[in-house]
Amino acid sequence: MLVGLMRSLTIAFGAFALGLVIGVAGALGKLGGGGATRQALDLYTTIVRSVPELVLILIVYFAGADLINGVLTAFGQEKIDFNGAVAGIVVLAVVQGAYSTEVIRGAILSIPYGQIEAAHAYGMSPWLTLRRVTLPALLPFALPGLSNLWLIAMKDTALLAVLGFGELTQVTRQAAGTTKAYFTFFIAAGGMYLLATMLSNLLSRRLEAWATKGVAHV
Amino acid sequence: MEMLHAEGIRKSFGHLEVLRDVSLTANKGDVISLIGGSGSGKSTFLRCLNCLEHPTGGEIRVDGEAIAFRPDGNGNMEPASKAQMRRIRSRLAMVFQSFNLWSHMTLIENVIEAPIHVLGVERRQAVDEGLRLLERVGLYDKRDVYPAFLSGGQQQRGAIARALAVQPVAMLFDEPTSALDPELVGEVLKVIRELAEEGRTMILVTHEMSFAREVSSQVLFLHGGRVEEAGAPAEVFGNPTSQRLARFLGNLN
Secondary structure, X not given: OHHHHHHHHHHHHHHHHXXXXXXXXXXXXXXXXXXXXXXXXXXXXXXXXXXOHHHHHHXXXXXXXXXXXXXXXXXXXXXXXXXXXXXXXXXXXXXXXXXXXXXHHHHHHHOOXXXXXXHHHOOOOHHHHHHHHHHHHHHHHHHXXXXXXXXXXXXXXXXXXXXXXXXXXXXXXXXXXXXXXXXXXXXXXHXXXXXXXXXXXXXXXXXXXXXXXXXXXX | OEEEEEEEEEEEXXXXXXXEEEEEEEEOOOEEEEEOOOOOXXXXXXXHHOOOXXXXXXXXXXXXXXXXXXXXXXXXXXXXXXXXXXXXHOOEEEEOOOOXXXXXXXXXXXXXHHHHHOOOOOHHHHHHHHHHHHXXXXXXXXXXXXXXXXXXXXXXXXXXXXXXOOOOOEEEEEOOOOOOOHHHHHHHHHHHHHHHHOOOOEEEEOOOHHHHHHHOOEEEEEEOOEEEEEEOHHHHHHOOOOHHHHHXXXXXX
């Protein structure tokens, strides 16, 4: 079960991180991109946020694998077997990315525009502005939403059980099925999720305290 | 020696002509004040100088170097070379009405940010210079404080230190005291006055008439996007020739 837990955490962390990258890119695209970019991103966030995650995971996993393998066969390549952590990470990242896009977009809009303008006025390039001003300045606004997303990522890994990944829930089900000690194993699994959440909360509180040190608390 | 020259600057927002033809030449040590009612175009003109607004027409030369423009697709002009624009902006330090210090950085971090990351100054050297500048504006003991914990006057003095840190060719002040409580205006004006006295080249958009009269080498009165009257402060304030200026000054007193 510890192996399952580790696998869950790895997938959750990977999906969350990849989702963040998608989120930053998506938010910037929504705020600064052209009409086509914006419409495509709107479509993405709307669909992903309205379709139940379980359905979405099945769609991305099976349809996505079919699509990629179709392309590969068309080019005369071998089919790839989409099992394991990487597929799980990608599937969940697509879901996470849509939510982080919205969280980060809101956070960027909360930054007083003058601070970004000051960066331009002092000759910073768009990339430097993003790295030195926009991203650190949005943290205080984004962290509460992002820590929520992290908790969701962790629990969404359980949905991957339907795909047969050996993450915590799947492992627990197998162990419980074999030993018939359902209660013990599922309570233990619940406890592990709880523990992971509590540790995360502790960490995100620290992170928030660090990120908001420039914010006056009235 | 010419530091900043703008010729025939025009700016339209859609059909609204905000600047019709504004020119200005700042030689080394000049303090040029732009005055005028709201909507006269003085802030827009200042923001055209470092291209925070894309001018519709005109020429700009900074330290002898002309900014290359090309059409931006919206009927205005944008800098043709982003690299040139960044280089020029980094030497035209702007002080904003609402300070615009970076809220996630302490005061000293704000001051050393552009020297290190834009100009490529070594960190130790930037910090030494930054502390010296904070000392100068009376904020040495606030160096490790975040902007949100400072008064408006302190923030604006910090913003002036940030501007000085890039060793600007010319400094652009956009109504630097308009967002301040009355009792905090004096400390900021005192710093600006000291800079004027030491021969800094400055363009100042302001509503502080007595201050403009006192520190400026030249005053431009803008009305309806044009320079309605220009000259030495004693003439402009003491003996306005245009009726609009006379009325503008009369309404203030």
